[in-house]
Amino acid sequence: MSEHDYAGSEHELQQATARDHLWLHFTRMGAYNEEHPIPVIERGEGPYVYDNHGKRYLDGLAGLFVVQLGHGRHDLAEAARNQAEKLAYFPLWSYAHPAGIELADRLAGYAPGDLNRVFFTTSGSEAVEAAWKLSRQYFKAIGQPSRYKVISRNIAYHGTSLGALSITGIPSARIPFEPLVPGARKAMNTNRYRCLDCSHLDRCTLRCADSIEQIIEFEGPETVAAVFVEPVQNSGGCFPPPEGYLQQVREICDRYGVLLVSDEVICAFGRIGDMFACDRYGLLPDIITCAKGMTSGYSPIGAMIARDHIMEPFLEHGASFAHGITFGGHPVSAAVALANLDAFEREGIIAHVRKHESDFRASLERLRDLPIVGDIRGAGYFYGIELVRDKSTKETFSHAEAELLLRGFLSPALFDAGLICRADDRGDPVIQLSPPLICEQEHFDEIEGILHKVLEEAWSRL
Numbered sequence: 195m196s197e198h199d200y201a202g203s204e205h206e207l208q209q210a211t212a213r214d215h216l217w218l219h220f221t222r223m224g225a226y227n228e229e230h231p232i233p234v235i236e237r238g239e240g241p242y243v244y245d246n247h248g249k250r251y252l253d254g255l256a257g258l259f260v261v262q263l264g265h266g267r268h269d270l271a272e273a274a275r276n277q278a279e280k281l282a283y284f285p286l287w288s289y290a291h292p293a294g295i296e297l298a299d300r301l302a303g304y305a306p307g308d309l310n311r312v313f314f315t316t317s318g319s320e321a322v323e324a325a326w327k328l329s330r331q332y333f334k335a336i337g338q339p340s341r342y343k344v345i346s347r348n349i350a351y352h353g354t355s356l357g358a359l360s361i362t363g364i365p366s367a368r369i370p371f372e373p374l375v376p377g378a379r380k381a382m383n384t385n386r387y388r389c390l391d392c393s394h395l396d397r398c399t400l401r402c403a404d405s406i407e408q409i410i411e412f413e414g415p416e417t418v419a420a421v422f423v424e425p426v427q428n429s430g431g432c433f434p435p436p437e438g439y440l441q442q443v444r445e446i447c448d449r450y451g452v453l454l455v456s457d458e459v460i461c462a463f464g465r466i467g468d469m470f471a472c473d474r475y476g477l478l479p480d481i482i483t484c485a486k487g488m489t490s491g492y493s494p495i496g497a498m499i500a501r502d503h504i505m506e507p508f509l510e511h512g513a514s515f516a517h518g519i520t521f522g523g524h525p526v527s528a529a530v531a532l533a534n535l536d537a538f539e540r541e542g543i544i545a546h547v548r549k550h551e552s553d554f555r556a557s558l559e560r561l562r563d564l565p566i567v568g569d570i571r572g573a574g575y576f577y578g579i580e581l582v583r584d585k586s587t588k589e590t591f592s593h594a595e596a597e598l599l600l601r602g603f604l605s606p607a608l609f610d611a612g613l614i615c616r617a618d619d620r621g622d623p624v625i626q627l628s629p630p631l632i633c634e635q636e637h638f639d640e641i642e643g644i645l646h647k648v649l650e651e652a653w654s655r656l
Contacts, residue, residue: 238265277529293528314523318459318485319353335507398436425471431578431624463487557638
């Protein structure tokens with residue numbers, strides 16, 4: 195369709211073109227028509243974005259857990275322009291470029307311990323895919339070829355490429371593409387609110403960590419290559435690790451010779467109040483996967499960061515990691531990442547999150563007076579609010595009720611009220627919040643005020 199074939203307004207033409215040609219990700223495309231248009235976000239400034247009608251929204255999800263420094267940063271845009279004029283592209287296949295070298299050094303400096311080896315990707319899914327592939331080839335290289343299996347946690351999201359999807363523990367995301375890559379097993383997650391073992395106790399029993407060891411023993415330690423955990427699990431609604439959990443998982447992996455991967459695609463770059471969340475929780479993993487916040491979304495990039503001993507077999511004559519990505523470590527993205535990290539240090543972003551994280555939580559805690567709010571959990575600037583039918587019994591909603599609540603009312607109502615967040619039921623129904631790291635009390639108050647009003651209305655409709 196050309197504009198000469200369409201007699202409507204500019205916005206109507208844009209909508210028609212979008213419906214005819216643009217395939218949105220994880221989106222029910224049939225839901226959009228002339229009466230229900232596709233939202234079009236046109237520009238952003240700080241923690242806010244604006245649609246093509248000029249309406250302002252508080253970006254309470256930082257795009258998609260990405261825009262740490264907020265929208266509309268001229269310094270990051272300028273870094274991209276300067277690099278593109280100098281060297282727009284060259285691959286990291288048998289060559290290097292200055293931006294890639296400097297960024298690898300910078301990430302190794304931030305990472306704990308001897309996590310010094312940086313392999314660049316363009317996304318988090320690719321970083322997770324690379325970590326599983328590296329784990330498998332590493333064990334072949336050191337004479338343990340039977341180690342290929344991977345353990346992750348129920349409901350955990352680790353990406354959408356076929357290998358990363360196999361590690362993902364969300365049935366609805368996996369079923370359309372089965373059979374998946376063999377060898378992926380699922381352990382208990384750390385949802386204390388729903389745990390049958392310890393939700394009624396003062397502290398976690400760490401049975402969730404024990405379940406990883408049980409799977410290793412059941413499968414045979416000689417077949418298990420890696421365990422993947424997010425420091426704070428995203429799907430299901432921001433499950434923080436119980437005290438001692440990550441340390442016990444580390445001990446289990448050491449006991450059986452299994453690599454431990456800290457998937458920090460969301461949790462890295464200040465989201466939990468440290469450059470890498472594993473550092474905040476006192477964990478030394480064998481591999482870190484990261485992406486999203488590395489550039490605050492101004493250009494796509496991801497990375498897998500490995501400990502020195504994992505690189506050793508690949509330093510032998512004739513050896514190489516048999517993996518590569520055309521745009522991995524793209525010069526423009528690397529330059530933007532460096533500018534982003536410069537801004538982190540110059541503006542004290544990590545300290546800002548540490549200073550205000552308790553204010554964010556306190557603001558959200560005001561929602562506990564609502565009968566629909568069952569649990570509020572998370573860390574740093576990353577929180578989930580679980581919704582329940584009955585607070586005293588923790589009774590959740592049926593699938594049909596959750597569908598009506600989340601997609602039939604909450605998602606459109608929150609957006610109409612000027613708040614972008616995630617209303618989801620990968621697990622039990624939750625609202626997730628992950629605002630830009632520049633947010634302060636005025637933004638927390640705005641988030642809480644909108645949520646309070648909309649959730650009150652949701653309860654009255656129930």
